[in-house]
Amino acid sequence: MTTKMLLGTYTRRKSEGVYSLELDTDKKELRNLTLLTKENSPTYLAVSKKKNLYTVTSIDERGGAAAYNGQYEFINAVTEEGAPLCYIAVDENRQLAYGANYHKGEVNVYKINEDDSLTASDAIFHQEATGPHANQDKAHVHFTDLTPDGRLVVCDLGTDGVYTYDVSTEGKLTRVALFQATPGTGPRHLVFHPDGQYAYIFGELANTVTVVAYDTTGAFTHIQTISTLPEDFTEFSGGAAIRISNDGRFLYASNRGHNSIAVFAVSDAGAHVELIQLISTEGDHPRDFALDPSEQFIVCANQNTDNLSLYERDSKNGTLTLVQKDVYAPETVCVLF
Numbered sequence: 001m002t003t004k005m006l007l008g009t010y011t012r013r014k015s016e017g018v019y020s021l022e023l024d025t026d027k028k029e030l031r032n033l034t035l036l037t038k039e040n041s042p043t044y045l046a047v048s049k050k051k052n053l054y055t056v057t058s059i060d061e062r063g064g065a066a067a068y069n070g071q072y073e074f075i076n077a078v079t080e081e082g083a084p085l086c087y088i089a090v091d092e093n094r095q096l097a098y099g100a101n102y103h104k105g106e107v108n109v110y111k112i113n114e115d116d117s118l119t120a121s122d123a124i125f126h127q128e129a130t131g132p133h134a135n136q137d138k139a140h141v142h143f144t145d146l147t148p149d150g151r152l153v154v155c156d157l158g159t160d161g162v163y164t165y166d167v168s169t170e171g172k173l174t175r176v177a178l179f180q181a182t183p184g185t186g187p188r189h190l191v192f193h194p195d196g197q198y199a200y201i202f203g204e205l206a207n208t209v210t211v212v213a214y215d216t217t218g219a220f221t222h223i224q225t226i227s228t229l230p231e232d233f234t235e236f237s238g239g240a241a242i243r244i245s246n247d248g249r250f251l252y253a254s255n256r257g258h259n260s261i262a263v264f265a266v267s268d269a270g271a272h273v274e275l276i277q278l279i280s281t282e283g284d285h286p287r288d289f290a291l292d293p294s295e296q297f298i299v300c301a302n303q304n305t306d307n308l309s310l311y312e313r314d315s316k317n318g319t320l321t322l323v324q325k326d327v328y329a330p331e332t333v334c335v336l337f
Contacts, residue, residue: 003294262275
């Protein structure tokens with residue numbers, strides 16, 4: 001069986017935009033890298049149920065989001081002065097898209113129109129005090145995506161905050177909760193347990209996973225914090241991507257610097273995680289990775305060395321086994337099945 005994935009990239013060196021790649025699950029190999037559309041540093045991607053593609057974009061020193069149809073033909077872009085986004089997500093029920101602007105500390109909301117184009121509908125800047133780390137000079141919004149009950153959750157690396165917003169049908173945001181992580185954590189991304197009662201916050205700066213309970217008010221409550229690195233590792237590393245298996249039994253997180261994927265077993269119905277494996281990504285700076293639809297494989301992208309690694313996943317114990325490495329893919333920072 002062959003499954004297609006999309007790759008979002010920087011276009012600073014060799015990349016030209018958004019690529020596709022095939023995973024042959026029978027042969028256990030990645031193949032057929034293809035340029036789908038030229039775009040300026042489409043570092044994060046989202047695909048709607050209609051198969052439209054929404055990407056991060058940067059045009060003439062203006063950053064924002066771009067829309068493409070299912071044939072990867074350009075529809076439109078919405079940009080504003082300054083740096084581009086670093087994350088984008090689609091809200092099917094409200095027909096909205098959400099963007100995170102790291103450099104500006106801004107949450108962006110876009111309306112998806114009937115012709116699949118985008119229109120800006122709201123923007124929020126965080127004003128909370130920043131953390132103690134040198135990279136926390138100001139608010140740095142890094143993640144904007146939906147909670148299981150349809151709210152918007154936002155990770156801000158600069159303020160150590162995880163924000164919960166109610167969203168109107170018109171795309172206007174109202175804050176309902178703020179979780180303050182341990183100072184210096186640098187919340188980057190999070191994933192929810194499939195039952196929706198727990199979430200796992202990946203702290204980029206502290207290299208930690210923070211387990212939190214999520215309640216019906218939109219609030220998070222701290223349960224556990226655990227490192228994604230070996231105890232004896234003292235060199236620089238920064239957390240990147242975090243994923244969870246559909247059965248909620250295993251959690252995965254990538255370390256840039258240590259250049260590894262940390263594998264955690266999830267127990268107590270989602271309330272506790274335990275590190276069970278650290279495996280090399282066979283490259284430098286594993287910015288993103290993803291489980292394929294069958295969850296038999298994980299594809300990991302090493303941004304600095306322009307290569308992908310393919311792992312087979314044991315569904316019983318969650319561990320990974322390398323099956324292919326050194327697959328060329330330039331400047332990849334997003335893997336999307």
